Amino acid sequence: MTNEPVKILMIDDDEDDFFLVNTYLDDVAGQNFEVEWVPNATKGKESIQKKMHDLYLVDYRLGAFTGLDILNFFKELDYKAPVIMLTGKGDYNIDKAAMAAGAADFLVKGEFSAPMLERAIRYALDEFNHLQVIEENRRKYFGIFEKSHDIIILADCDKNIIDVNPSACKKLKATKEQLLNKSLKALFYNPREGQEFIDSICNDTNISQSPYSFVTIEQQKIEVLLNANMLDESKQIFLCVAEDITDKIKKEQVQRQLEKFAISGRIARLVAHEVRNPLTNILLAVSQFRQDPLPEQEEAVEYLDIMERNCSRINELISELLNTTRLQELEMQKHDINKLVEQSIAFVEDRLRLNQVNLRLQLVPEPIYIEADEEKVLVAFTNLLVNAIEAMQPEQGELFVWVNPGQEKVQVIFTDNGQGIEPDVLARLFEPFYTSKANGTGLGLASTQNIILSHKGTISVESEPGNGSTFKISFNRL
Template sequence: MRGGKYNRMKDTYKQILMIDDDEDDFFLVNSLLQDVAPGQYHIEWASTYDKGIEAIEKKDHELYLVDYRLGKYTGLDILRHFKEMDYEAPVIMLTGKGDYAIDNEAMMAGASDYLVKGEITGPELERAIRYGIMEFAHLRAIAENRKKYFGIFEKSHDLIILADCNKNIIDANPIAEKKLQYDRDELMTMNLKHLFLQEVQALQFLLEICEDDAIVQKEYTFKNKHGQKLDVVVNASKLDEQLGTFLCVAEDITEKKREEQEKRQQEKFVVSGRIARVIAHEVRNPLTNILLAVGQFRLEDALKEAEDSQLYLDIIERNCTRINQLVTELLQSTRMMELRLQEHPVNQLVNKALALAEDRLQLNGIQLITRLAGEHATVMADDEKMNIALLNILINAIEAMEPGQGVLTVSTEETEGKINIYITDNGAGIPEENKARLFDPFFTSKSKGTGLGLTSTQNIIINHRGNIDVDSTVGAGTQFTITLPRASAPLP
């Protein structure tokens, strides 16, 4: 019974191991400690280097008192063994009087403190042990927090960026480097404002973070190294008031927004198709009757002699035919089509469309810049229909630019099971109120356009299980982005 009580009391003690080949020194140290702090510490004794190593291997003690001289070994050998084990614990070295070089060497080797034999007092011994245990616990907590922080920093799926008081970037996690397509050294030369696609947003962000010290769940548009946009939701705040450092965490929602837009486009496309079929049915029947009536009138003898009547009949017939043609085009531009899908290198499709647009490019003095992905980037496509879609966009881009001043940039990119085609011009741009209606049937800003070209283009892309997106700034230009499933990626 007494043994059980002793063991329970022992469990409440701070466990200390003393490695010393002099039993008198052990007795003295133990007595001093029990006199100053009775019932708080339990000291075990290892009388040799080997016994000390054996006890250390068990990792049962919170602190180690180690004599510097241990026969043919030294306390430094004990410290080296700690490192070989990759075991961290506070070690107080016991040295002889005047061994200042040894004291310094012990501290450099990893000892937390040293005490001089013959000069040790009870309070000094207890304080050194208590501080050694407390400091080690504190340092271990800091190390664990640092490890946890760097784990979050390195492995986070969000962009994490640190900036100094001048908003210059001082650190960024790997995902930020990947998403922004800058290497670390490049990011370290940039300011937070350089991340934004639009200067107005950058100035607004910097103003708000300085006034409010925090930005919570606010949406912005970043740009990567190549000028391509990233839609992000940002949380930003001051990290250290004295240093003035800022923490910016940005969630990339580009793909989420793309999927939402794709869903809206498909829903809109279905509705447009239904409307087109209703219009075709309701308009074609009266048109057929009108054309039949016109045919009958032409057979009338009285009307044959009247020139004006023939002129009016021609006008009626010609416009009825035109209306019928527009209805047919509307149906074709909104109907789910049968595709002859084959695997094609995306660059081959792009180059074929560019070859057909070459005359227009030369006549208008347009400079062409291409940045194409490797030939391994392939898509499943109906090359004829995809050629129509690409050519429609290329022609729109050419017509939007000033002759002799236009720059057309066409690039392809492979990303995570998708192939992106970017067609960018430096033309007049599209007003914000027109962007939402860009793919609507019969919507056009051209004097002679039918407004069905982009509707047909969108239909072709959607039928290829793809998506088309438009980003435009008035006075700066427009970028069309076509996203298609990579050939090896299964179609949804």
């Protein structure tokens, strides 16, 4: 027990019993008791109404009243406190009635000692405090249960729904009675998924943030994120909490459609911009053949050359567009990653020299092999090198290219000290047809990502405006 005094009210018409109890409690070491005495039920009720005591000792015989009347008075006040009933002689029926009415314990006068009284008080207080904690948790649980916006369902492993919260009724468009008469599996849009869910949770597998489809009483489909935990293993009762994400998914679908429209718009603008000029040249050449008289042979050949060149430009553009939007067909062979890096650097050697970029190259001493399409990987590396060179100021560029070996994967890292990338641009960097360059097509990095993904690799970028950029490419090692 604590050092705080335990305040006790004793309701007893015999003052000698009060002195005896007080003497017993004075002998208890390590605990301070403050015992107040009232001689009858009327004064006892007046004191109880003040709710100032931690525990009550109540005599069973109180003139015209009994201790059961006092216990009933607690109920009338809706006041909960530990009560120990005292009586002059042992009586099983009185004991049973007192305990049924809410008494914490029952002691027979003359038969209990100081240790027995102290233990009865200590147990009564501990039990009361324990019940209070349980009651507080119960109130919190039911507060959450009743007020939660999520669907909350209690069920058992026999597929029975035991209880549901108001939100479940609202979202599933059913009354509580209708849901309690349904099996849990019937709430799933796909019955097979419902059975698999029940089997998983009943095999002691907690389910966290798993997407499922529920169906309302009106057979409308709703999408949920479901969490489930076993509450009582002995009774096989588990709790399901389902967040309705139907509206969220619809908004995401709308957003994806808008993004598709935006990409389509960029494609249209790109095609219009890139194709219009060669088409204009072709139309001008054709118009020359419609003139009267027809052009001379030498002049006609020149017009045909113009038409052929511009048709080739259009064909190349369409091919590049197609290559960035479909996975590459690869001719896979065993290649040393060091050699691939060196070859790609050789392709941009003139650019490095022209812009006076200081290149630092760090390879690994031993060969590291990957399975790759040499031509396409060189295109990807070259794209990254060209972008890095263009991002740096002439004569101030520092480009660091290094191979980072791992046990299962190998990384090739390209780091420059260029202007960096703005956050809004970074978020859309690999998106086809998106570019921040005045004359760019937005296809270089999209094509690079496509090549890396075709090799079952990964590509990532880290960048801050003014602090350069780092591209990391990862491949599986052979």
